[in-house]
Amino acid sequence: xxxxxxxxxxxxxxSNETKAQQLLERKINQFDRQDSLRGSxxxxxxxxxxxxxxxxxxxxxxxxxxTGDNTIKYKVxxxxxxxxxxxxxxxxxxxxxxxxxxxKFDREGNVYFVELVASQKKDAxxxxxxxxxxxxxxxxxxPWDGGITWKKDxxxxxxxxxxxxxxxxxxxxxNKDHMYDEVDDMYISVNVPDDLTDVSNGRLLxxxxxxxxxxxxxxxxxxxxNNYGVNINVGDYVxxxxxxxxxxxxxxxxYYVLRDNLAKAKKQFQEVPRMLKALEYWLGPYPFYEDGYKxxxxxxxxxxxxSSVTYGNGFQNGYLGGDLSxxxxxxxxDFIIVHESxxxxxxxSITNKDxxxxxxxxxxxxxxxxxxxxxxxxxxxxxTYLRGLRKNILNDKPIIGNYxxxxxxxxxxxxxxxxxxxxxxxxxxxxxxxxxxLRGLNSTFYHQTVTTxxxxxxxxxxxxxxLNPFFNQxxxxxxxxxxxxxxxxxxxxxxxxxxxxxxxxxxxxxxNGEEKWIKPxxxxxxxxxxxxxxxxxxxxxxxxxxxxxxx
Numbered sequence: 001x002x003x004x005x006x007x008x009x010x011x012x013x014x015s016n017e018t019k020a021q022q023l024l025e026r027k028i029n030q031f032d033r034q035d036s037l038r039g040s041x042x043x044x045x046x047x048x049x050x051x052x053x054x055x056x057x058x059x060x061x062x063x064x065x066x067t068g069d070n071t072i073k074y075k076v077x078x079x080x081x082x083x084x085x086x087x088x089x090x091x092x093x094x095x096x097x098x099x100x101x102x103x104k105f106d107r108e109g110n111v112y113f114v115e116l117v118a119s120q121k122k123d124a125x126x127x128x129x130x131x132x133x134x135x136x137x138x139x140x141x142x143p144w145d146g147g148i149t150w151k152k153d154x155x156x157x158x159x160x161x162x163x164x165x166x167x168x169x170x171x172x173x174x175n176k177d178h179m180y181d182e183v184d185d186m187y188i189s190v191n192v193p194d195d196l197t198d199v200s201n202g203r204l205l206x207x208x209x210x211x212x213x214x215x216x217x218x219x220x221x222x223x224x225x226n227n228y229g230v231n232i233n234v235g236d237y238v239x240x241x242x243x244x245x246x247x248x249x250x251x252x253x254x255y256y257v258l259r260d261n262l263a264k265a266k267k268q269f270q271e272v273p274r275m276l277k278a279l280e281y282w283l284g285p286y287p288f289y290e291d292g293y294k295x296x297x298x299x300x301x302x303x304x305x306x307s308s309v310t311y312g313n314g315f316q317n318g319y320l321g322g323d324l325s326x327x328x329x330x331x332x333x334d335f336i337i338v339h340e341s342x343x344x345x346x347x348x349s350i351t352n353k354d355x356x357x358x359x360x361x362x363x364x365x366x367x368x369x370x371x372x373x374x375x376x377x378x379x380x381x382x383x384t385y386l387r388g389l390r391k392n393i394l395n396d397k398p399i400i401g402n403y404x405x406x407x408x409x410x411x412x413x414x415x416x417x418x419x420x421x422x423x424x425x426x427x428x429x430x431x432x433x434x435x436x437x438l439r440g441l442n443s444t445f446y447h448q449t450v451t452t453x454x455x456x457x458x459x460x461x462x463x464x465x466x467l468n469p470f471f472n473q474x475x476x477x478x479x480x481x482x483x484x485x486x487x488x489x490x491x492x493x494x495x496x497x498x499x500x501x502x503x504x505x506x507x508x509x510x511x512n513g514e515e516k517w518i519k520p521x522x523x524x525x526x527x528x529x530x531x532x533x534x535x536x537x538x539x540x541x542x543x544x545x546x547x548x549x550x551x
Contacts, residue, residue, distance in 0.1 A: 325388030363417025
């Protein structure tokens with residue numbers, strides 16, 4: 001019986017330690033060539049560098065179609081004559097032109113391989129124009145399962161918007177649909193019926209009225225922009241604006257809402273300057289002063305479209321009127337205004353190269369909600385909110401996904417990710433330094449695409465700690481680390497368990513009400529002169545568990 005029990009114990013232990021690896025292996029087996037074409041830097045992508053898009057789109061509400069073209073300016077990095085352009089079914093490319101010549105192309109699923117005939121010399125800057133059209137995928141559950149949303153407002157007028165994070169911008173326009181290569185600047189021209197307005201990214205250059213009863217709205221984006229950050233919003237909009245005096249000068253803030261919601265918006269959107277003030281304090285200047293800031297009503301909850309943040313939170317505080325933390329503090333701010341706008345720093349300015357590293361977007365942005373609370377309501381409010389979010393953590397799979405296949409990690413990138421950063425702040429134990437680190441991230445990686453390693457290395461450097469075990473635990477493992485401890489002969493004996501082998505995070509505890517720091521490792525360590533019947537509490541702001549074991 002003893003041998004059998006030991007065998008069962010060993011199986012359970014082995015199962016726990018290998019669970020994450022098994023989940024990973026199962027997920028890997030689900031990927032196919034289309035996932036690789038979408039998620040990797042193929043040789044047909046690697047040889048050219050995006051410089052500019054000039055996108056022209058005609059939106060047809062009557063039959064839910066879009067037609068248009070995209071002129072792609074690029075720099076040749078090395079000679080090659082096959083280019084990958086992405087456009088998802090059921091949309092189709094009708095022709096591609098370079099130097100007035102129509103090019104041949106082959107389609108493989110959602111990828112077009114274009115055969116270039118002109119010379120592609122290294123360092124040359126070239127252009128081609130892609131013509132396309134059709135009925136794009138209809139968004140099923142935007143913004144999570146996106147595409148184009150075709151709705152009508154309460155007055156029966158069309159209310160249309162794009163949303164495509166994860167799914168990819170190629171769901172509604174042809175492009176180089178990979179996060180690693182952002183275009184330097186972009187023109188967006190959207191043709192709509194003349195009783196509607198289009199709101200897209202950047203600044204409005206002009207509106208041209210046509211004799212066929214349509215208007216074209218011409219927008220220009222000065223700054224680099226990722227593909228999924230590009231958007232169209234079409235509706236019976238009215239607008240108002242204000243000037244925000246920020247860290248880099250005057251920021252133009254513009255607001256677009258459906259006609260019947262103007263009064264509600266003028267009241268609720270007073271949250272925007274409050275948001276900007278708090279986030280600029282913690283994260284540094286708003287990253288897109290040149291393009292301005294827009295908040296645009298959309299027929300779904302909201303998304304972080306660069307300089308054109310979309311909003312559908314019902315003009316109320318919280319998350320659709322609720323509090324994700326269950327603490328009450330989530331009702332002190334409009335979740336969509338704060339969260340989606342914080343993505344201007346983490347997602348739009350600092351962008352993950354591979355979607356597997358999407359925690360860089362979501363963990364820091366979810367954490368930014370607490371920074372807003374701390375700025376206006378104090379540290380304890382922010383800390384209470386973050387601890388409250390822990391009830392939403394699943395610990396189902398690693399936060400980091402699989403690379404090169406367009407695979408997101410666990411949704412724990414939100415709540416576990418923010419609590420990971422909150423735990424790191426406790427380790428740093430210096431609020432001034434912590435703020436400097438957050439602002440430094442945004443200046444060091446301003447308008448860049450980055451990897452997890454770059455962010456990890458930066459944080460290790462600035463904290464002057466080796467944080468590799470810390471990130472391996474919270475980003476790549478699904479277990480909550482446990483501080484195992486016991487008291488014996490006036491000693492406190494302790495170690496980390498339920499963790500990666502090298503986990504060595506310091507932690508703040510109190511013994512009989514007296515605070516102290518200890519530095520556990522995975523082997524037993526001890527503190528002397530501790531009464532045997534002492535009571536130990538772990539500082540609640542560390543995302544760990546404690547277990548008092550009998551030895």
